[in-house]
Amino acid sequence: FYRDTLGLPLIEEEKDGCIFQFGPNRLWIDSVPNLSHSDIWLELETNDTEAAAAFLKVHGVIGRDEVEQLREDFNGFFISAPNGVIHLVVGPEDV
Secondary structure (H helix, E strand, O other): OOOOOOOOOEEEEEOOEEEEEEOOEEEEEEOOOOOOOOOOEEEEEOOOHHHHHHHHHHOOOOEOOOOOOOOOOOOEEEEEOOOOOEEEEEOHHHO
């Protein structure tokens, strides 16, 4: 749909999903077996994930590690906004 109908350029295709160019943004389509419905997640890029985690913790933002199992060497983590929207905070080498 996103490539063939909407004409979005495909950036990358993986076993469990794909990434499209969506204007200045990227649209990730992932298969996540532990979710029962479609959901929108936002990705926040940072140069320092440890500093970002400390900042978010001070502001009462809790981690959401249960959302998806990330690679052991992945430089990032999940959080959610007060309204429940999932955000992936990611360092530059995993962008």
